[in-house]
Amino acid sequence: MRATPLQTALLYAAVILTSAILVFPIYWLVITALSQPDQLRQLPPSFWPSEPRWGVFKKIFEERPILLWLGNSALAAIGAVTISMVVSVLAGYSLSRFRVRGGQSLGLFILTAKMLPATLLVIPLFGIFRTVGLIGSMWSIILAHATLIIPFTTWMLKGYFDTIPRELEQAAMVDGCSPLGALFRVILPVSAPGLAATALYGFVLSWSDYAYARTFLTNAQQNWTANLGITTMKGEYVSNWSDISAASILIALPVLLIYLFLERYLVGGLTAGSDK
Amino acid sequence: MASISIQNVRKSYGALEILKGFNLDVADGEFVVFVGPSGCGKSTMLKILAGLEPATSGMVKIGDRDVTDLAPGDRDIAMVFQNYALYPHLTVAQNMGFGLKMRGTPREQIAVRVAEAAKTLDVSHLLDRRPKQLSGGQRQRVALGRAIVREPQAFLMDEPLSNLDAKLRVTMRAEIAALHQRLGVTTIYVTHDQIEAMTMANRIVIMNNGLVQQIADPDTMFRKPANLFVAGFIGSPGMNFLRTSRHADGRFAVLGEMLALKVPESVDDVIVGLRPEHIEPGKGGLTFEIRPTLVEGLGSESYVYFDVPEVNHLAAAGGATDDGRPPGRIVARLMNAGPVRVGETLTVSVDPDRLHLFDPATGQAIPKEADRSW
Numbered sequence: 001m002r003a004t005p006l007q008t009a010l011l012y013a014a015v016i017l018t019s020a021i022l023v024f025p026i027y028w029l030v031i032t033a034l035s036q037p038d039q040l041r042q043l044p045p046s047f048w049p050s051e052p053r054w055g056v057f058k059k060i061f062e063e064r065p066i067l068l069w070l071g072n073s074a075l076a077a078i079g080a081v082t083i084s085m086v087v088s089v090l091a092g093y094s095l096s097r098f099r100v101r102g103g104q105s106l107g108l109f110i111l112t113a114k115m116l117p118a119t120l121l122v123i124p125l126f127g128i129f130r131t132v133g134l135i136g137s138m139w140s141i142i143l144a145h146a147t148l149i150i151p152f153t154t155w156m157l158k159g160y161f162d163t164i165p166r167e168l169e170q171a172a173m174v175d176g177c178s179p180l181g182a183l184f185r186v187i188l189p190v191s192a193p194g195l196a197a198t199a200l201y202g203f204v205l206s207w208s209d210y211a212y213a214r215t216f217l218t219n220a221q222q223n224w225t226a227n228l229g230i231t232t233m234k235g236e237y238v239s240n241w242s243d244i245s246a247a248s249i250l251i252a253l254p255v256l257l258i259y260l261f262l263e264r265y266l267v268g269g270l271t272a273g274s275d276k
Numbered sequence: 277m278a279s280i281s282i283q284n285v286r287k288s289y290g291a292l293e294i295l296k297g298f299n300l301d302v303a304d305g306e307f308v309v310f311v312g313p314s315g316c317g318k319s320t321m322l323k324i325l326a327g328l329e330p331a332t333s334g335m336v337k338i339g340d341r342d343v344t345d346l347a348p349g350d351r352d353i354a355m356v357f358q359n360y361a362l363y364p365h366l367t368v369a370q371n372m373g374f375g376l377k378m379r380g381t382p383r384e385q386i387a388v389r390v391a392e393a394a395k396t397l398d399v400s401h402l403l404d405r406r407p408k409q410l411s412g413g414q415r416q417r418v419a420l421g422r423a424i425v426r427e428p429q430a431f432l433m434d435e436p437l438s439n440l441d442a443k444l445r446v447t448m449r450a451e452i453a454a455l456h457q458r459l460g461v462t463t464i465y466v467t468h469d470q471i472e473a474m475t476m477a478n479r480i481v482i483m484n485n486g487l488v489q490q491i492a493d494p495d496t497m498f499r500k501p502a503n504l505f506v507a508g509f510i511g512s513p514g515m516n517f518l519r520t521s522r523h524a525d526g527r528f529a530v531l532g533e534m535l536a537l538k539v540p541e542s543v544d545d546v547i548v549g550l551r552p553e554h555i556e557p558g559k560g561g562l563t564f565e566i567r568p569t570l571v572e573g574l575g576s577e578s579y580v581y582f583d584v585p586e587v588n589h590l591a592a593a594g595g596a597t598d599d600g601r602p603p604g605r606i607v608a609r610l611m612n613a614g615p616v617r618v619g620e621t622l623t624v625s626v627d628p629d630r631l632h633l634f635d636p637a638t639g640q641a642i643p644k645e646a647d648r649s650w
Contacts (some may be wrong), residue, residue: 167361170328175422176349176378189365 033057033245037257040241054245063243068222069229074254075138076213076225077206077265084153084202085195087146092157093183097166107158114151123148124214129216138223140216145209149202156201160194161187196265200258207255226251277338278429279304280325285334287320287486294320296486298334301477305460307453311473312483312509318466319434321483325464326355326432336427349378354423358435360415362407368418369394369403375426378400380544393425396455413444420455430462437472449475470510472496482506504639507549507632513579516550516606518588519636529587530631531564539633539642546642547590549632552579555608560625569605578616580608 003011003079032040060066094100095107125144126135134140164187172182188195213228221229230247233240280302287295295317302308310318323329325336327348328630336344343351355376372393373386381389394400397417407415416436423431436452437445453476456463467473473480474494482489482505483496490502499550501507507515520528520537522544527534530548539546566582582605591602601607608624616622633642 077548165359165361167357167359168363170323170326170348171355171357171361172363172374173328173348174326174353174355175375178347178349181378185364186365190363192365223447 009215017174027250029245032088033242033249035242037235037240037242053242056242060243060246060250064229064247066226066229066247069224069226070251070254071163072223073119073207073225073227073251076145076209077203079138079142080149081199081202083146084149085199088148088153088157088198089183089188089195091150091154093161093187095154095158096161097169110151110154114155118148118209119211122211125212126215135216136218136220136223141206141209141212141225141235144212144216145202148209148212149205152205153198153202156198157191157194160191160198164190193265196262200262203258204255207251231271278506279466280430280462281337282321282325282336282565283335283337285321285324285331285336286327287317287324288332294486295324295331298354298488299489300481300488302462302464305462307456307463307465307476307478308481309473309477309479310464310466310481310483311468311470312489313468316483317486318468318481318483322355322432322434322464322466326353327351352429354426354428354431356416356419356423356431356436358438360407360419360439362415362418362422364407366406367401367403368405368407368410371407371418372403372421372425374427375422379426380495388427390421391426393421396424397421397451397460406578412440413448416440416448420452424455424459424461430464431450431456433463433465435467436465438467438469445472452476470501470512474510484509498556500641501549501632502641504547504549504634507634507641511551511553513552513607513609515632516552517590517634518548518550518606519545519590520548520588521545531562531588531626532585533562533564535628537631537633538644543635543642547634547636548588549634550606550626551630551632552607552609553611554630555610555624555626557610557613557622557624559623561627561629562626562631563623565621565623566608568616568618569622570616573616576611578610578613580610580613580616580622581605582608 031047031049033056034054035046035049036051036053039046039049091110095103095110121144125140129135129140129144139158161201168186168190169177169179169182173179177185208227209225210227210231213225214231217223217225217228218221224232224246230244230251233247234242278513280300282298282300282302285295285298286293293502297322298317300308312318320329324331327343327350328348331344334344335342338351338353363374364373369387369390372390376386376389382471382488394403397420399414399417399421402410402418404415407418410418416439419436433452437448440448449472452465455551456476465472465476474497477494479491479493480497481491484505490497490506492500492502495504497510501510501515504517508517518530520530522528523534525534528537528546528548529535537546537548566580568580568582572579572581581601584604584606586604610616611625613622633644634640634646635642
């Protein structure tokens with residue numbers, strides 16, 4: 001049935017409105033970064049700064065060790081995602097393929113771990129890390145982020161592996177692969193979209209963490225992540241929102257770039273199964 | 277190439293018994309088809325042969341080797357799956373050469389053997405494509421190519437044609453049969469399609485509820501079914517069944533006529549099996565009149581449905597004798613019968629020697645005199 005012009009117009013209006021709602025905070029972040037501090041509080045608000053402060057990004061790099069913080073964030077995220085992917089690929093595949101006694105209960109237990117709020121684990125993790133001497137070390141947040149990411153990624157990957165026909169690994173085993181060989185030579189390459197989506201999810205979870213970094217990295221400024229560093233730009237009496245916004249844009253950029261790089265896999269993930 | 281021996285193989289999942297003791301010897305180069313309804317255990321048996329499922333008990337030998345506990349890759353067999361199971365991230369050539377690569381065959385040799393197999397199956401022009409760029413028939417050819425390129429001891433095929441459309445299925449059926457003739461590799465083929473079984477097999481194994489019902493060549497399977505299940509399963513439309521009991525004079529009432537059926541004297545109740553194609557227009561050995569309730573004309577032949585006397589109704593037979601027709605309604609497959617109309621009386625006949633007799637208590641066939649051992 002063809003849509004009437006009114007229906008088409010309403011559809012477009014809904015799409016434009018939704019997009020505007022989603023894009024507006026990003027737009028506001030950008031103009032906050034580019035505006036002069038005194039322009040930020042003026043009424044009516046200005047929707048584009050009269051003299052954009054393009055130099056604000058250079059200023060951030062000069063005044064703050066933002067590259068170091070970004071590097072720390074990347075290290076934490078890559079470390080946590082690497083550990084999480086190794087664990088959750090094997091765990092998700094096992095949950096998807098092997099029927100073992102208690103396997104279903106174990107799967108549900110992982111699912112309940114997923115439901116715990118991250119802050120609930122801060123105190124026990126702090127106790128553990130203090131005991132083993134990891135407080136202040138990057139390993140503390142790498143491991144803490146991994147504990148947060150693994151339950152999610154295990155279930156995401158289990159769901160993805162469930163959609164892959166068992167005959168694929170059976171064919172690989174008849175062709176001479178061991179069960180692990182079939183996983184690495186056939187199932188994982190076929191699962192690239194699922195792996196990309198899962199890894200991106202884990203990366204964003206780690207990248208956006210504040211609570212764990214605040215608790216475990218204490219005052220070791222050289223280990224601060226970008227999120228932690230940015231909060232130090234907010235003073236007790238004075239906050240330069242332009243600088244904070246500019247730093248926020250810099251922190252968001254890596255995630256955006258990774259998303260753009262993985263986009264074709266992610267879209268592939270959405271359509272996977274339609275041609276199997 | 278090798279013979280295959282399956283000795284008393286059983287398979288259970290907890291209390292659920294899928295295979296209840298499977299025995300079969302397959303000769304070198306033979307084409308054996310496992311056929312039966314869904315859930316009869318035929319695919320499970322094939323997976324046990326392939327090493328993809330462990331047997332609960334029993335032994336599997338390929339050639340002289342006991343392979344019961346060997347990994348699938350160590351059994352030197354190749355398998356073709358129902359959904360092709362081509363590796364989607366590899367090209368056709370890589371798919372076909374995968375098994376050789378896993379066995380450490382040199383790259384140049386893989387290329388030569390893949391090219392040969394591709395030529396045999398007429399897929400040489402597809403070698404650089406990925407599976408998603410192929411049609412269903414092409415995918416099936418590539419799956420066959422992946423199997424033959426390894427030159428294994430045996431081929432195992434799990435309903436390889438059931439995802440194809442009817443026309444392509446007929447073509448591929450002939451191709452697989454021709455391929456078997458050319459290569460002479462021992463093949464075990466699983467299907468639920470009796471036409472595939474009848475047209476391709478040297479021998480058919482009919483299974484039901486985890487039990488082998490009969491092992492025979494297609495002709496014997498059709499002419500001498502071992503029991504009601506086999507009789508009802510093989511043939512299209514399926515065999516008609518009529519119930520009858522011995523009268524005081526020792527004869528049995530069949531379709532309004534009194535017949536002296538050749539059954540042992542101890543047998544009082546009999547199920548008579550009558551193939552639809554053995555009912556012929558006009559007078560003959562056992563002649564009776566029918567009043568068609570439904571006529572399906574197919575051009576060269578007609579399926580004519582009619583009701584039989586109540587005394588011959590087979591009540592609540594179930595299983596293979598339950599073909600969905602109302603009790604007491606049977607079908608004749610008439611060739612060149614001329615115009616047949618619903619409600620108009622028609623004279624037809626059956627050669628009494630072509631009737632099949634079964635024991636209602638056991639469902640087993642009552643052998644004809646020539647075949648009896650008592």
